[in-house]
Amino acid sequence: MAFQDLLDQVGSLGRFQILQMIFILISNFMASPHSLLENFTAAIPSHRCWVPILDNDTVSDNESGILSKEDLLRVSLPLDSNLRPDKCHRFVQPQWHLLHLNGTVSNVTETDIEPCVDGWVYDQSTSLTIVTEWNLVCDSQSLDSMAKFSFLSGTLVGNILCGHLTDRFGRRLVFIYALLQMAVSESCAAFAPTFLIYCILRFLAGISTSGVTTNGTLLMIEWTKPEFQAMTTTLLVCAAGIGQMTLAGLAFTVQNWHHLQLMMSLPIFFLLVPTRWMSESARWLIATNKLQRSLKELRRVAHINGRQSSGDILTIEGLFGIVAIPANLLGMVLLNHMGRRISQLLILSLFGVSILATKFVPQEMQIARLVLATLGGAFSFVAASSTLVHANELLPTTIRATALGIIGIFGGFGSTLSPLFMILETYFDYIPWIIYGVFPILGGLVVLLLPETKNKPLPDSIQDIEKERRLSRQAKQKDAFIKVTQF
Structure with missing residues:
Protein backbone atom coordinates (compact mmCIF):
# COMPACT_ATOMS: atom_id res chain seq x y z
CA MET A 1 0.00 0.00 0.00
CA ILE A 44 21.32 55.62 9.38
CA PRO A 45 19.98 58.85 10.92
CA SER A 46 21.17 62.35 10.09
CA HIS A 47 24.50 63.05 11.77
CA ARG A 48 27.42 65.45 11.95
CA CYS A 49 30.72 65.77 13.76
CA TRP A 50 30.74 66.72 17.42
CA VAL A 51 32.00 70.32 17.68
CA PRO A 52 32.94 72.08 20.93
CA ILE A 53 31.24 75.41 20.34
CA LEU A 54 27.87 73.68 19.89
CA ASP A 55 28.01 70.47 21.88
CA ASN A 56 30.23 71.23 24.89
CA ASP A 57 28.43 73.22 27.56
CA THR A 58 31.69 74.17 29.26
CA VAL A 59 33.27 75.67 26.13
CA SER A 60 31.85 78.59 24.19
CA ASP A 61 33.53 80.50 21.41
CA ASN A 62 30.32 82.38 20.78
CA GLU A 63 31.47 85.38 22.79
CA SER A 64 28.81 87.73 21.58
CA GLY A 65 26.03 85.22 22.29
CA ILE A 66 24.10 86.36 19.24
CA LEU A 67 25.19 83.82 16.63
CA SER A 68 22.60 81.28 15.50
CA LYS A 69 23.10 77.53 15.35
CA GLU A 70 23.36 77.75 11.56
CA ASP A 71 26.20 80.29 11.85
CA LEU A 72 28.08 78.12 14.33
CA LEU A 73 27.70 75.11 12.05
CA ARG A 74 28.99 77.14 9.12
CA VAL A 75 32.21 78.04 10.90
CA SER A 76 32.62 74.51 12.31
CA LEU A 77 31.83 72.20 9.40
CA PRO A 78 33.09 72.24 5.79
CA LEU A 79 30.68 71.77 2.90
CA ASP A 80 30.47 68.56 0.88
CA SER A 81 30.13 68.29 -2.91
CA ASN A 82 26.42 69.14 -2.62
CA LEU A 83 27.21 72.31 -0.65
CA ARG A 84 25.73 70.83 2.51
CA PRO A 85 27.45 70.47 5.91
CA ASP A 86 29.87 67.56 5.73
CA LYS A 87 28.80 64.56 7.86
CA CYS A 88 32.27 63.12 8.35
CA HIS A 89 34.66 66.07 8.73
CA ARG A 90 35.01 69.28 10.71
CA PHE A 91 37.33 72.27 10.83
CA VAL A 92 40.32 71.98 13.16
CA GLN A 93 39.56 75.51 14.33
CA PRO A 94 36.36 77.57 13.79
CA GLN A 95 36.58 79.49 10.51
CA TRP A 96 35.05 82.78 11.68
CA HIS A 97 35.86 84.52 8.43
CA LEU A 98 33.26 82.37 6.64
CA LEU A 99 30.53 84.45 8.27
CA HIS A 100 31.55 87.46 6.15
CA LEU A 101 31.87 85.76 2.75
CA ASN A 102 28.17 86.09 1.78
CA GLY A 103 28.09 82.76 -0.04
CA THR A 104 31.41 83.11 -1.88
CA VAL A 105 33.89 80.24 -1.93
CA SER A 106 36.52 80.48 0.78
CA ASN A 107 40.14 79.47 0.56
CA VAL A 108 40.08 76.49 2.97
CA THR A 109 42.93 73.98 2.70
CA GLU A 110 42.91 70.31 3.60
CA THR A 111 45.08 71.02 6.62
CA ASP A 112 42.19 73.00 8.13
CA ILE A 113 39.93 69.89 8.06
CA GLU A 114 39.99 66.76 10.22
CA PRO A 115 37.76 63.67 10.71
CA CYS A 116 35.22 63.43 13.52
CA VAL A 117 37.83 62.56 16.16
CA ASP A 118 35.44 63.35 19.04
CA GLY A 119 32.49 61.38 17.68
CA TRP A 120 29.19 62.32 16.11
CA VAL A 121 25.95 64.04 17.01
CA TYR A 122 22.81 62.29 15.73
CA ASP A 123 19.37 63.64 14.96
CA GLN A 124 17.47 63.16 18.24
CA SER A 125 14.10 62.98 16.48
CA THR A 126 14.98 59.63 14.86
CA SER A 127 15.09 56.21 16.47
CA LEU A 128 18.01 54.67 18.32
CA THR A 129 19.67 52.13 16.00
CA ILE A 130 22.78 49.97 15.96
CA VAL A 131 24.33 52.72 13.84
CA THR A 132 24.07 55.22 16.70
CA GLU A 133 24.97 52.50 19.22
CA TRP A 134 28.34 51.71 17.65
CA ASN A 135 28.89 54.76 15.38
CA LEU A 136 28.61 52.85 12.10
CA LEU A 448 10.65 23.72 -19.12
CA LEU A 449 13.31 21.00 -18.94
CA LEU A 450 11.77 19.59 -15.74
CA PRO A 451 8.82 17.14 -15.60
CA GLU A 452 5.29 18.29 -14.77
CA THR A 453 4.16 17.29 -11.25
CA LYS A 454 0.65 18.72 -11.04
CA ASN A 455 -1.68 16.45 -8.98
CA LYS A 456 0.92 13.68 -8.86
CA PRO A 457 1.78 11.96 -5.54
CA LEU A 458 5.04 12.84 -3.79
CA PRO A 459 7.78 10.33 -4.64
CA ASP A 460 9.09 8.47 -1.61
CA SER A 461 12.27 7.08 -3.16
CA ILE A 462 14.54 7.50 -6.16
CA GLN A 463 13.06 4.27 -7.51
CA ASP A 464 9.65 5.97 -7.66
CA ILE A 465 11.11 8.71 -9.85
CA GLU A 466 12.81 6.20 -12.14
CA LYS A 467 9.58 4.23 -12.41
CA GLU A 468 7.61 7.36 -13.31
CA ARG A 469 10.19 8.31 -15.92
CA ARG A 470 10.11 4.80 -17.41
CA LEU A 471 6.30 4.80 -17.61
CA SER A 472 6.33 8.24 -19.22
CA ARG A 473 8.86 7.07 -21.81
CA GLN A 474 6.80 3.98 -22.58
CA ALA A 475 3.65 6.07 -22.95
CA LYS A 476 5.40 8.35 -25.45
CA GLN A 477 6.70 5.38 -27.43
CA LYS A 478 3.20 3.88 -27.48
CA ASP A 479 1.69 7.13 -28.75
CA ALA A 480 4.33 7.34 -31.46
CA PHE A 481 3.66 3.73 -32.48
CA ILE A 482 -0.10 4.35 -32.68
CA LYS A 483 0.43 7.43 -34.87
CA VAL A 484 2.76 5.57 -37.20
CA THR A 485 0.33 2.61 -37.40
CA GLN A 486 -2.58 4.91 -38.20
CA PHE A 487 -0.56 6.56 -40.93
Whole structure:
Protein backbone atom coordinates (compact mmCIF):
# COMPACT_ATOMS: atom_id res chain seq x y z
CA MET A 1 0.00 0.00 0.00
CA ALA A 2 1.51 3.39 -1.00
CA PHE A 3 1.82 6.09 1.63
CA GLN A 4 -0.72 8.25 -0.19
CA ASP A 5 -3.32 5.51 0.34
CA LEU A 6 -2.51 5.44 4.07
CA LEU A 7 -2.78 9.22 4.23
CA ASP A 8 -6.18 9.09 2.55
CA GLN A 9 -7.35 6.61 5.20
CA VAL A 10 -6.29 8.74 8.19
CA GLY A 11 -7.29 12.04 6.52
CA SER A 12 -5.15 14.23 4.26
CA LEU A 13 -6.67 17.59 5.28
CA GLY A 14 -8.48 17.06 8.56
CA ARG A 15 -8.36 18.62 12.01
CA PHE A 16 -4.78 17.46 12.56
CA GLN A 17 -3.44 19.04 9.37
CA ILE A 18 -5.28 22.29 10.04
CA LEU A 19 -3.99 22.58 13.62
CA GLN A 20 -0.40 21.75 12.70
CA MET A 21 -0.62 24.06 9.70
CA ILE A 22 -1.85 26.97 11.85
CA PHE A 23 1.02 26.47 14.30
CA ILE A 24 3.64 26.33 11.52
CA LEU A 25 2.14 29.40 9.84
CA ILE A 26 2.40 31.31 13.14
CA SER A 27 6.01 30.15 13.49
CA ASN A 28 6.83 31.36 9.98
CA PHE A 29 4.99 34.61 10.68
CA MET A 30 7.34 35.23 13.63
CA ALA A 31 10.57 33.86 12.13
CA SER A 32 10.61 35.27 8.58
CA PRO A 33 10.68 39.02 9.44
CA HIS A 34 14.04 38.58 11.19
CA SER A 35 15.73 38.63 7.79
CA LEU A 36 14.63 42.28 7.42
CA LEU A 37 15.46 43.54 10.91
CA GLU A 38 18.52 45.54 9.81
CA ASN A 39 16.33 47.52 7.42
CA PHE A 40 15.01 49.21 10.57
CA THR A 41 17.48 48.54 13.40
CA ALA A 42 20.41 49.63 11.19
CA ALA A 43 18.82 52.77 9.74
CA ILE A 44 21.32 55.62 9.38
CA PRO A 45 19.98 58.85 10.92
CA SER A 46 21.17 62.35 10.09
CA HIS A 47 24.50 63.05 11.77
CA ARG A 48 27.42 65.45 11.95
CA CYS A 49 30.72 65.77 13.76
CA TRP A 50 30.74 66.72 17.42
CA VAL A 51 32.00 70.32 17.68
CA PRO A 52 32.94 72.08 20.93
CA ILE A 53 31.24 75.41 20.34
CA LEU A 54 27.87 73.68 19.89
CA ASP A 55 28.01 70.47 21.88
CA ASN A 56 30.23 71.23 24.89
CA ASP A 57 28.43 73.22 27.56
CA THR A 58 31.69 74.17 29.26
CA VAL A 59 33.27 75.67 26.13
CA SER A 60 31.85 78.59 24.19
CA ASP A 61 33.53 80.50 21.41
CA ASN A 62 30.32 82.38 20.78
CA GLU A 63 31.47 85.38 22.79
CA SER A 64 28.81 87.73 21.58
CA GLY A 65 26.03 85.22 22.29
CA ILE A 66 24.10 86.36 19.24
CA LEU A 67 25.19 83.82 16.63
CA SER A 68 22.60 81.28 15.50
CA LYS A 69 23.10 77.53 15.35
CA GLU A 70 23.36 77.75 11.56
CA ASP A 71 26.20 80.29 11.85
CA LEU A 72 28.08 78.12 14.33
CA LEU A 73 27.70 75.11 12.05
CA ARG A 74 28.99 77.14 9.12
CA VAL A 75 32.21 78.04 10.90
CA SER A 76 32.62 74.51 12.31
CA LEU A 77 31.83 72.20 9.40
CA PRO A 78 33.09 72.24 5.79
CA LEU A 79 30.68 71.77 2.90
CA ASP A 80 30.47 68.56 0.88
CA SER A 81 30.13 68.29 -2.91
CA ASN A 82 26.42 69.14 -2.62
CA LEU A 83 27.21 72.31 -0.65
CA ARG A 84 25.73 70.83 2.51
CA PRO A 85 27.45 70.47 5.91
CA ASP A 86 29.87 67.56 5.73
CA LYS A 87 28.80 64.56 7.86
CA CYS A 88 32.27 63.12 8.35
CA HIS A 89 34.66 66.07 8.73
CA ARG A 90 35.01 69.28 10.71
CA PHE A 91 37.33 72.27 10.83
CA VAL A 92 40.32 71.98 13.16
CA GLN A 93 39.56 75.51 14.33
CA PRO A 94 36.36 77.57 13.79
CA GLN A 95 36.58 79.49 10.51
CA TRP A 96 35.05 82.78 11.68
CA HIS A 97 35.86 84.52 8.43
CA LEU A 98 33.26 82.37 6.64
CA LEU A 99 30.53 84.45 8.27
CA HIS A 100 31.55 87.46 6.15
CA LEU A 101 31.87 85.76 2.75
CA ASN A 102 28.17 86.09 1.78
CA GLY A 103 28.09 82.76 -0.04
CA THR A 104 31.41 83.11 -1.88
CA VAL A 105 33.89 80.24 -1.93
CA SER A 106 36.52 80.48 0.78
CA ASN A 107 40.14 79.47 0.56
CA VAL A 108 40.08 76.49 2.97
CA THR A 109 42.93 73.98 2.70
CA GLU A 110 42.91 70.31 3.60
CA THR A 111 45.08 71.02 6.62
CA ASP A 112 42.19 73.00 8.13
CA ILE A 113 39.93 69.89 8.06
CA GLU A 114 39.99 66.76 10.22
CA PRO A 115 37.76 63.67 10.71
CA CYS A 116 35.22 63.43 13.52
CA VAL A 117 37.83 62.56 16.16
CA ASP A 118 35.44 63.35 19.04
CA GLY A 119 32.49 61.38 17.68
CA TRP A 120 29.19 62.32 16.11
CA VAL A 121 25.95 64.04 17.01
CA TYR A 122 22.81 62.29 15.73
CA ASP A 123 19.37 63.64 14.96
CA GLN A 124 17.47 63.16 18.24
CA SER A 125 14.10 62.98 16.48
CA THR A 126 14.98 59.63 14.86
CA SER A 127 15.09 56.21 16.47
CA LEU A 128 18.01 54.67 18.32
CA THR A 129 19.67 52.13 16.00
CA ILE A 130 22.78 49.97 15.96
CA VAL A 131 24.33 52.72 13.84
CA THR A 132 24.07 55.22 16.70
CA GLU A 133 24.97 52.50 19.22
CA TRP A 134 28.34 51.71 17.65
CA ASN A 135 28.89 54.76 15.38
CA LEU A 136 28.61 52.85 12.10
CA VAL A 137 28.98 55.95 9.95
CA CYS A 138 31.59 57.54 7.69
CA ASP A 139 34.66 55.27 7.54
CA SER A 140 32.76 52.60 9.53
CA GLN A 141 29.60 52.74 7.42
CA SER A 142 30.57 49.55 5.57
CA LEU A 143 30.10 47.67 8.87
CA ASP A 144 26.38 48.34 8.50
CA SER A 145 26.37 46.00 5.50
CA MET A 146 28.45 43.52 7.50
CA ALA A 147 25.55 43.07 9.92
CA LYS A 148 23.22 42.14 7.05
CA PHE A 149 25.92 39.95 5.55
CA SER A 150 26.24 38.06 8.85
CA PHE A 151 22.57 37.07 8.84
CA LEU A 152 22.55 36.11 5.15
CA SER A 153 25.73 34.06 5.65
CA GLY A 154 23.95 32.31 8.51
CA THR A 155 21.04 31.36 6.25
CA LEU A 156 23.54 29.98 3.74
CA VAL A 157 25.23 27.84 6.39
CA GLY A 158 21.81 26.89 7.75
CA ASN A 159 20.72 25.53 4.39
CA ILE A 160 23.86 23.38 4.31
CA LEU A 161 23.49 22.07 7.86
CA CYS A 162 19.72 21.80 8.23
CA GLY A 163 19.20 19.77 5.07
CA HIS A 164 21.60 17.05 6.24
CA LEU A 165 20.44 17.14 9.87
CA THR A 166 16.77 17.03 8.86
CA ASP A 167 17.14 13.93 6.72
CA ARG A 168 19.11 12.27 9.53
CA PHE A 169 17.26 13.29 12.71
CA GLY A 170 13.82 14.21 11.42
CA ARG A 171 11.81 17.32 10.59
CA ARG A 172 10.28 17.86 14.03
CA LEU A 173 13.48 17.74 16.09
CA VAL A 174 15.41 20.14 13.86
CA PHE A 175 12.39 22.48 13.71
CA ILE A 176 12.20 22.65 17.53
CA TYR A 177 15.93 23.20 17.91
CA ALA A 178 15.89 25.94 15.26
CA LEU A 179 13.07 27.75 17.11
CA LEU A 180 15.02 27.56 20.37
CA GLN A 181 18.24 28.81 18.78
CA MET A 182 16.43 31.70 17.11
CA ALA A 183 14.70 32.75 20.34
CA VAL A 184 17.95 32.67 22.34
CA SER A 185 20.28 34.26 19.77
CA GLU A 186 17.91 37.07 18.76
CA SER A 187 17.01 37.91 22.36
CA CYS A 188 20.70 38.01 23.33
CA ALA A 189 21.42 40.24 20.30
CA ALA A 190 19.33 42.97 21.93
CA PHE A 191 21.91 43.09 24.77
CA ALA A 192 25.06 42.61 22.67
CA PRO A 193 27.90 44.64 24.28
CA THR A 194 29.91 44.94 21.05
CA PHE A 195 29.20 45.00 17.34
CA LEU A 196 31.22 41.80 16.81
CA ILE A 197 29.09 39.86 19.29
CA TYR A 198 25.96 41.28 17.66
CA CYS A 199 27.09 39.99 14.25
CA ILE A 200 27.87 36.54 15.68
CA LEU A 201 24.41 36.32 17.23
CA ARG A 202 22.77 37.42 13.98
CA PHE A 203 24.78 34.76 12.17
CA LEU A 204 23.34 32.13 14.51
CA ALA A 205 19.86 33.56 13.95
CA GLY A 206 20.32 33.19 10.19
CA ILE A 207 21.17 29.51 10.64
CA SER A 208 18.04 28.92 12.70
CA THR A 209 15.80 30.76 10.20
CA SER A 210 16.69 28.20 7.54
CA GLY A 211 15.79 25.40 9.95
CA VAL A 212 12.41 26.88 10.79
CA THR A 213 11.31 27.62 7.22
CA THR A 214 12.61 24.42 5.60
CA ASN A 215 11.27 22.02 8.22
CA GLY A 216 8.01 23.91 8.62
CA THR A 217 7.40 23.49 4.90
CA LEU A 218 8.17 19.78 5.03
CA LEU A 219 5.94 19.18 8.04
CA MET A 220 3.08 20.76 6.13
CA ILE A 221 3.36 19.25 2.65
CA GLU A 222 4.34 15.73 3.76
CA TRP A 223 1.08 15.42 5.71
CA THR A 224 -1.21 16.56 2.86
CA LYS A 225 -2.24 15.15 -0.51
CA PRO A 226 -0.94 16.62 -3.83
CA GLU A 227 -4.10 18.68 -4.45
CA PHE A 228 -3.45 20.73 -1.31
CA GLN A 229 0.33 21.12 -1.45
CA ALA A 230 0.28 24.27 -3.57
CA MET A 231 -2.22 25.82 -1.16
CA THR A 232 -0.17 24.99 1.95
CA THR A 233 3.05 26.37 0.46
CA THR A 234 1.24 29.51 -0.66
CA LEU A 235 -0.13 30.06 2.85
CA LEU A 236 3.38 29.66 4.24
CA VAL A 237 4.72 32.43 2.01
CA CYS A 238 1.69 34.60 2.82
CA ALA A 239 2.45 34.19 6.54
CA ALA A 240 5.97 35.45 5.90
CA GLY A 241 4.57 38.47 4.04
CA ILE A 242 2.20 39.30 6.89
CA GLY A 243 5.09 39.01 9.34
CA GLN A 244 7.16 41.47 7.32
CA MET A 245 4.23 43.91 7.22
CA THR A 246 3.89 43.59 10.99
CA LEU A 247 7.59 44.30 11.47
CA ALA A 248 7.28 47.46 9.37
CA GLY A 249 4.36 48.64 11.51
CA LEU A 250 6.21 47.96 14.77
CA ALA A 251 9.33 49.71 13.50
CA PHE A 252 7.43 52.98 13.07
CA THR A 253 6.11 52.87 16.63
CA VAL A 254 9.10 51.42 18.50
CA GLN A 255 11.97 53.89 18.29
CA ASN A 256 14.57 51.91 20.23
CA TRP A 257 16.29 49.04 18.39
CA HIS A 258 16.77 47.10 21.65
CA HIS A 259 13.02 47.09 22.26
CA LEU A 260 12.19 46.19 18.65
CA GLN A 261 14.67 43.31 18.75
CA LEU A 262 13.11 41.95 21.93
CA MET A 263 9.54 42.36 20.67
CA MET A 264 10.41 40.23 17.64
CA SER A 265 12.34 37.61 19.64
CA LEU A 266 10.76 36.94 23.03
CA PRO A 267 7.40 35.65 21.66
CA ILE A 268 9.30 32.83 19.91
CA PHE A 269 9.93 31.25 23.34
CA PHE A 270 6.16 30.72 23.69
CA LEU A 271 6.13 28.75 20.42
CA LEU A 272 8.24 26.06 22.08
CA VAL A 273 5.31 24.98 24.27
CA PRO A 274 2.98 23.70 21.48
CA THR A 275 5.85 21.82 19.78
CA ARG A 276 5.32 18.90 22.19
CA TRP A 277 2.08 18.13 20.32
CA MET A 278 3.63 18.29 16.84
CA SER A 279 3.84 15.08 14.83
CA GLU A 280 6.86 13.90 12.91
CA SER A 281 6.51 13.33 9.19
CA ALA A 282 5.26 9.75 8.72
CA ARG A 283 6.70 9.80 5.21
CA TRP A 284 10.20 10.36 6.64
CA LEU A 285 9.67 7.73 9.35
CA ILE A 286 8.72 5.11 6.76
CA ALA A 287 11.54 6.12 4.43
CA THR A 288 14.06 5.71 7.29
CA ASN A 289 12.58 2.34 8.35
CA LYS A 290 11.08 3.59 11.63
CA LEU A 291 7.88 1.64 11.04
CA GLN A 292 6.59 1.31 14.61
CA ARG A 293 6.85 5.03 15.21
CA SER A 294 5.26 5.86 11.86
CA LEU A 295 2.36 3.54 12.72
CA LYS A 296 1.93 5.35 16.02
CA GLU A 297 1.88 8.75 14.29
CA LEU A 298 -0.63 7.61 11.67
CA ARG A 299 -2.97 6.21 14.32
CA ARG A 300 -2.70 9.45 16.28
CA VAL A 301 -3.55 11.50 13.20
CA ALA A 302 -6.49 9.22 12.42
CA HIS A 303 -7.81 9.72 15.96
CA ILE A 304 -7.48 13.53 15.76
CA ASN A 305 -9.18 13.57 12.36
CA GLY A 306 -12.07 11.49 13.72
CA ARG A 307 -11.18 8.37 11.78
CA GLN A 308 -10.59 5.94 14.63
CA SER A 309 -11.70 2.98 12.54
CA SER A 310 -9.05 3.73 9.93
CA GLY A 311 -6.41 4.02 12.62
CA ASP A 312 -7.36 0.68 14.16
CA ILE A 313 -6.87 -1.29 10.93
CA LEU A 314 -3.39 0.10 10.26
CA THR A 315 -0.69 -2.55 10.75
CA ILE A 316 3.02 -2.88 10.07
CA GLU A 317 2.19 -4.97 7.00
CA GLY A 318 -0.01 -2.12 5.66
CA LEU A 319 2.96 0.21 5.74
CA PHE A 320 4.98 -1.52 3.12
CA GLY A 321 4.49 12.70 -0.17
CA ILE A 322 -0.92 42.90 1.51
CA VAL A 323 0.85 42.62 -1.75
CA ALA A 324 2.11 39.07 -0.99
CA ILE A 325 -1.29 37.64 -0.01
CA PRO A 326 -3.34 38.31 -3.19
CA ALA A 327 -0.28 37.62 -5.35
CA ASN A 328 0.23 34.19 -3.83
CA LEU A 329 -3.47 33.40 -4.11
CA LEU A 330 -3.14 34.18 -7.81
CA GLY A 331 -0.03 31.99 -7.92
CA MET A 332 -1.98 29.11 -6.38
CA VAL A 333 -4.64 29.43 -9.09
CA LEU A 334 -1.97 29.43 -11.81
CA LEU A 335 -0.22 26.38 -10.33
CA ASN A 336 -3.44 24.39 -10.13
CA HIS A 337 -4.82 25.30 -13.56
CA MET A 338 -1.75 25.86 -15.76
CA GLY A 339 0.58 23.31 -14.19
CA ARG A 340 3.91 23.83 -12.46
CA ARG A 341 6.12 24.43 -15.52
CA ILE A 342 4.07 26.92 -17.54
CA SER A 343 3.02 28.91 -14.47
CA GLN A 344 6.65 29.23 -13.31
CA LEU A 345 7.74 30.33 -16.79
CA LEU A 346 5.06 33.03 -16.75
CA ILE A 347 5.72 34.16 -13.18
CA LEU A 348 9.52 34.28 -13.46
CA SER A 349 9.33 36.10 -16.80
CA LEU A 350 6.99 38.74 -15.37
CA PHE A 351 9.27 39.06 -12.34
CA GLY A 352 12.31 39.73 -14.52
CA VAL A 353 10.47 42.11 -16.84
CA SER A 354 9.14 44.14 -13.90
CA ILE A 355 12.68 44.58 -12.55
CA LEU A 356 14.03 45.69 -15.92
CA ALA A 357 11.10 48.01 -16.56
CA THR A 358 11.47 49.66 -13.14
CA LYS A 359 15.06 50.64 -13.85
CA PHE A 360 14.46 51.90 -17.37
CA VAL A 361 11.42 54.05 -16.47
CA PRO A 362 12.52 57.70 -16.01
CA GLN A 363 12.90 59.02 -12.45
CA GLU A 364 10.21 61.62 -13.10
CA MET A 365 7.52 58.94 -13.54
CA GLN A 366 7.31 58.14 -9.84
CA ILE A 367 3.84 56.55 -9.94
CA ALA A 368 4.83 54.20 -12.75
CA ARG A 369 8.04 53.24 -10.92
CA LEU A 370 6.07 52.59 -7.73
CA VAL A 371 3.57 50.36 -9.53
CA LEU A 372 6.33 48.38 -11.25
CA ALA A 373 8.28 47.98 -7.99
CA THR A 374 5.14 46.75 -6.23
CA LEU A 375 4.47 44.23 -9.00
CA GLY A 376 8.08 43.08 -8.82
CA GLY A 377 7.75 42.45 -5.09
CA ALA A 378 4.51 40.55 -5.63
CA PHE A 379 6.00 38.39 -8.37
CA SER A 380 9.01 37.63 -6.15
CA PHE A 381 6.70 36.11 -3.53
CA VAL A 382 4.82 34.09 -6.15
CA ALA A 383 8.07 32.92 -7.76
CA ALA A 384 9.41 31.73 -4.39
CA SER A 385 6.26 29.79 -3.51
CA SER A 386 5.83 28.22 -6.98
CA THR A 387 9.48 27.15 -7.09
CA LEU A 388 9.16 25.62 -3.64
CA VAL A 389 6.01 23.72 -4.63
CA HIS A 390 7.64 22.28 -7.75
CA ALA A 391 10.88 21.40 -5.95
CA ASN A 392 9.08 19.52 -3.18
CA GLU A 393 7.07 17.52 -5.71
CA LEU A 394 10.14 16.60 -7.73
CA LEU A 395 12.23 15.31 -4.81
CA PRO A 396 11.81 11.91 -3.08
CA THR A 397 11.17 11.81 0.66
CA THR A 398 14.51 10.15 1.44
CA ILE A 399 16.57 13.13 0.24
CA ARG A 400 13.99 15.93 0.15
CA ALA A 401 15.39 17.97 3.05
CA THR A 402 18.99 17.57 1.87
CA ALA A 403 18.06 18.59 -1.66
CA LEU A 404 16.07 21.58 -0.38
CA GLY A 405 19.12 22.52 1.65
CA ILE A 406 21.24 22.48 -1.50
CA ILE A 407 18.63 24.61 -3.25
CA GLY A 408 18.69 26.95 -0.28
CA ILE A 409 22.48 27.17 -0.56
CA PHE A 410 22.18 28.63 -4.05
CA GLY A 411 19.44 30.96 -2.81
CA GLY A 412 21.73 32.00 0.02
CA PHE A 413 24.54 32.66 -2.44
CA GLY A 414 22.22 34.88 -4.43
CA SER A 415 21.07 36.79 -1.35
CA THR A 416 24.64 37.20 -0.12
CA LEU A 417 25.99 38.37 -3.48
CA SER A 418 23.09 40.69 -4.32
CA PRO A 419 24.47 43.67 -2.31
CA LEU A 420 27.89 43.16 -3.95
CA PHE A 421 26.37 43.40 -7.44
CA MET A 422 25.48 47.01 -6.67
CA ILE A 423 29.20 47.82 -6.77
CA LEU A 424 28.95 47.35 -10.54
CA GLU A 425 26.93 50.58 -10.69
CA THR A 426 30.24 52.44 -10.52
CA TYR A 427 31.07 51.05 -13.99
CA PHE A 428 27.63 51.17 -15.59
CA ASP A 429 24.43 52.16 -13.85
CA TYR A 430 22.28 49.44 -15.44
CA ILE A 431 24.52 46.37 -14.96
CA PRO A 432 23.12 45.19 -11.56
CA TRP A 433 19.52 45.61 -12.68
CA ILE A 434 20.13 43.75 -15.94
CA ILE A 435 21.54 40.87 -13.89
CA TYR A 436 18.55 40.93 -11.51
CA GLY A 437 16.09 41.02 -14.40
CA VAL A 438 17.62 38.58 -16.90
CA PHE A 439 18.37 35.72 -14.50
CA PRO A 440 14.69 35.10 -13.53
CA ILE A 441 13.75 34.97 -17.21
CA LEU A 442 16.49 32.42 -17.91
CA GLY A 443 15.34 30.45 -14.84
CA GLY A 444 11.82 30.30 -16.24
CA LEU A 445 13.15 28.77 -19.46
CA VAL A 446 15.15 26.15 -17.55
CA VAL A 447 11.95 25.03 -15.78
CA LEU A 448 10.65 23.72 -19.12
CA LEU A 449 13.31 21.00 -18.94
CA LEU A 450 11.77 19.59 -15.74
CA PRO A 451 8.82 17.14 -15.60
CA GLU A 452 5.29 18.29 -14.77
CA THR A 453 4.16 17.29 -11.25
CA LYS A 454 0.65 18.72 -11.04
CA ASN A 455 -1.68 16.45 -8.98
CA LYS A 456 0.92 13.68 -8.86
CA PRO A 457 1.78 11.96 -5.54
CA LEU A 458 5.04 12.84 -3.79
CA PRO A 459 7.78 10.33 -4.64
CA ASP A 460 9.09 8.47 -1.61
CA SER A 461 12.27 7.08 -3.16
CA ILE A 462 14.54 7.50 -6.16
CA GLN A 463 13.06 4.27 -7.51
CA ASP A 464 9.65 5.97 -7.66
CA ILE A 465 11.11 8.71 -9.85
CA GLU A 466 12.81 6.20 -12.14
CA LYS A 467 9.58 4.23 -12.41
CA GLU A 468 7.61 7.36 -13.31
CA ARG A 469 10.19 8.31 -15.92
CA ARG A 470 10.11 4.80 -17.41
CA LEU A 471 6.30 4.80 -17.61
CA SER A 472 6.33 8.24 -19.22
CA ARG A 473 8.86 7.07 -21.81
CA GLN A 474 6.80 3.98 -22.58
CA ALA A 475 3.65 6.07 -22.95
CA LYS A 476 5.40 8.35 -25.45
CA GLN A 477 6.70 5.38 -27.43
CA LYS A 478 3.20 3.88 -27.48
CA ASP A 479 1.69 7.13 -28.75
CA ALA A 480 4.33 7.34 -31.46
CA PHE A 481 3.66 3.73 -32.48
CA ILE A 482 -0.10 4.35 -32.68
CA LYS A 483 0.43 7.43 -34.87
CA VAL A 484 2.76 5.57 -37.20
CA THR A 485 0.33 2.61 -37.40
CA GLN A 486 -2.58 4.91 -38.20
CA PHE A 487 -0.56 6.56 -40.93
